Amino acid sequence: xxxxxxxxxxxxxxxxxxxxxxxxxxxxxxxxxxxxxxxxxxxxxxxxxxxxxxxxxxxxxxxxxxxxxxxxxxxxxxxxxxxxxxxxxxxxxxxxxxxxxxxxxxxxxxxxxxxxxxxxxxxxxxxxxxxxxxxxxxxxxxxxxxxxxxxxxxxxxxx
Amino acid sequence: xxxxxxxxxxxxxxxxxxxxxxxxxxxxxxxxxxxxxxxxxxxxxxxxxxxxxxxxxxxxxxxxxxxxxxxxxxxxxxxxxxxxxxxxxxxxxxxxxxxxxxxxxxxxxxxxxxxxxxxxxxxxxxxxxxxxxxxxxxxxxxxxxxxxxxxxxxxxxxx
DNA sequence: CCGAGCCCGTTCAAATTTGAACGGCATGGA
DNA sequence: TCCATGCCGTTCAAATTTGAACGGGCTCGG
Numbered sequence: 566x567x568x569x570x571x572x573x574x575x576x577x578x579x580x581x582x583x584x585x586x587x588x589x590x591x592x593x594x595x596x597x598x599x600x601x602x603x604x605x606x607x608x609x610x611x612x613x614x615x616x617x618x619x620x621x622x623x624x625x626x627x628x629x630x631x632x633x634x635x636x637x638x639x640x641x642x643x644x645x646x647x648x649x650x651x652x653x654x655x656x657x658x659x660x661x662x663x664x665x666x667x668x669x670x671x672x673x674x675x676x677x678x679x680x681x682x683x684x685x686x687x688x689x690x691x692x693x694x695x696x697x698x699x700x701x702x703x704x705x706x707x708x709x710x711x712x713x714x715x716x717x718x719x720x721x722x723x724x
Numbered sequence: 725x726x727x728x729x730x731x732x733x734x735x736x737x738x739x740x741x742x743x744x745x746x747x748x749x750x751x752x753x754x755x756x757x758x759x760x761x762x763x764x765x766x767x768x769x770x771x772x773x774x775x776x777x778x779x780x781x782x783x784x785x786x787x788x789x790x791x792x793x794x795x796x797x798x799x800x801x802x803x804x805x806x807x808x809x810x811x812x813x814x815x816x817x818x819x820x821x822x823x824x825x826x827x828x829x830x831x832x833x834x835x836x837x838x839x840x841x842x843x844x845x846x847x848x849x850x851x852x853x854x855x856x857x858x859x860x861x862x863x864x865x866x867x868x869x870x871x872x873x874x875x876x877x878x879x880x881x882x883x
Numbered sequence: 884c885c886g887a888g889c890c891c892g893t894t895c896a897a898a899t900t901t902g903a904a905c906g907g908c909a910t911g912g913a
Numbered sequence: 914t915c916c917a918t919g920c921c922g923t924t925c926a927a928a929t930t931t932g933a934a935c936g937g938g939c940t941c942g943g
Contacts, residue, residue, distance in 0.1 A: 569839070569840040569843055569844065570843075570844070570847065571843060572843060572846070572847070572851065575856070575859065575860075575863075576847075576851050576859065578863045578867075579850075579851065579854070579859040579862055579863045580846055580850065580851060582862070582863050582866050582867045582870060583746075583749075583850065583862070583866060584746075584749075584750070585792055585870055586866045586867075586869050586870040586873070587742075587743075587746035587749075587750070588792045589792060589870060589873040589874070589877075590742075590743075590746075590869070590873070591743070591746070592792070593873060605899090607899095624921085624922095625921075625922055625923095626920080626921065626922075629922095633744055633747045633748060633751070634900095635900070635901060635902075636921085636922070636923085637900080637901070637902075637903095637922090637923075637924080637925090638899080638900055638901075639922090640922065640923055640924085641898095641899070641900080642899085645898095645899095657921095660908095660909090660920095660921085661907090661908065661909080662907065662908050662909075662920075662921050662922075663920095663921065663922085664921080664922060664923095680728070681728040684728055684729070684730060684731060685728065685729070687731070687739055688729065688731070688735075690869065690872070690873060691738075691739065691742065691869055692731065692735050692738065692739060694865075694868055694869045694872060695738070695865045695868075695869070696865075697734070698861075699861050699864070699865035700734065700735065700738040700865075701734075702857075702858050702861040702862070702865075703738055703741070703742070703861070703862055703865060703866075704734075704737050704738045704741050705858070706853075706854045706855075706858035706859075706861075706862060707741045707742060707745045707862075708737075708741045708745075709853055709854075710745050710749070710849065710850055710853045710854070711741060711744055711745040711748060713849070713853060714745070714748040714749070714752060714849060715748070718748075764929090766929095783891085783892095784891075784892055784893095785890080785891065785892075788892095793930095794930070794931060794932075795891085795892070795893085796892090796893075796894080796895090796930080796931070796932075796933095797929080797930055797931075798892090799892065799893055799894085800928095800929070800930080801929085804928095804929095816891095819890095819891085819938095819939090820937090820938060820939080821890075821891045821892075821937065821938050821939075822890095822891065822892085823891080823892060823893095
């Protein structure tokens with residue numbers, strides 16, 4: 566505990582580049598989705614996850630975990646999206662206390678319309694700016710970082 | 725514009741790893757700072773920037789830009805931190821309408837107490853999980869991504 | 884001198900996020 | 914059977930964030 570192992574210049578550069586980049590990317594995507602389709606990035610992600618799930622439905626808690634979101638935050642957003650007709654709630658058959666969030670046809674249609682612009686933006690600001698080699702390294706390295714963080718958070722119930 | 729250039733599997737993997745990792749890291753740091761020192765990550769960053777600035781002071785708008793934050797959001801947070809005594813406001817001498825946010829002694833002391841734990845966490849969750857080679861690639865690649873985003877946002881006044 | 888336009892930081896209302904607490908339901912051991 | 918415990922999704926109040934609008938001061942062209 567006595568001595569802090571400070572970051573070297575090289576380490577500091579990595580760190581100083583990571584957060585701002587992530588913030589900028591997030592901001593950019595949010596803005597694009599909002600302008601084009603009136604969706605927040607979170608809402609878009611919700612649609613993506615539900616669309617990919619079997620039967621287009623997923624349980625609230627599981628969805629929250631996948632999205633790395635708080636349960637209450639998800640409740641709120643699903644509420645909003647239900648109002649917009651992108652999603653609907655349905656009781657879960659096999660677990661009486663569970664609730665399924667299910668994507669509607671309108672939700673799928675919205676997603677289809679939103680996807681091209683979103684993907685294009687992702688390419689433009691991130692993917693196409695990196696070389697395949699860089700992408701490979703980033704995928705491997707950050708993948709490891711992510712897995713550790715997920716693993717470590719296993720024990721905790723939720724937020 | 726007919727055809728969307730979708731992401732390949734390899735590209736998709738990069739993308740699917742990036743946002744969750746950033747989210748998890750951000751969450752983790754927020755939590756650690758909050759628990760240890762009652763600071764949000766934004767507040768910590770504000771202290772870092774002010775501490776590094778000449779005279780420990782910076783103009784609101786410039787600070788907001790550096791932090792990639794909205795002006796109104798910064799006004800709010802500086803207000804909070806002023807209440808806590810970490811920061812104070814001071815009129816800007818050379819530009820009558822400007823205001824300087826200045827770190828206080830208490831702010832510096834808080835930062836000093838907060839830094840070791842923060843750095844340790846950054847190491848633990850990101851830096852030490854990556855090899856030096858990975859860090860080099862990430863710094864270069866994401867640095868380019870960041871610079872492009874900043875450049876592109878030059879024209880816009882603010883948020 | 885005057886007014887248009889700009890930058891500054893703030894204000895405001897609305898939207899969102901957060902975390903703690905709650906009620907419903909299920910499970911397992913006493 | 915009965916209660917402790919745990920998970921589920923929701924609710925609630927408080928904190929924060931967002932974006933538009935505002936008032937003040939400055940500068941430049943008329």
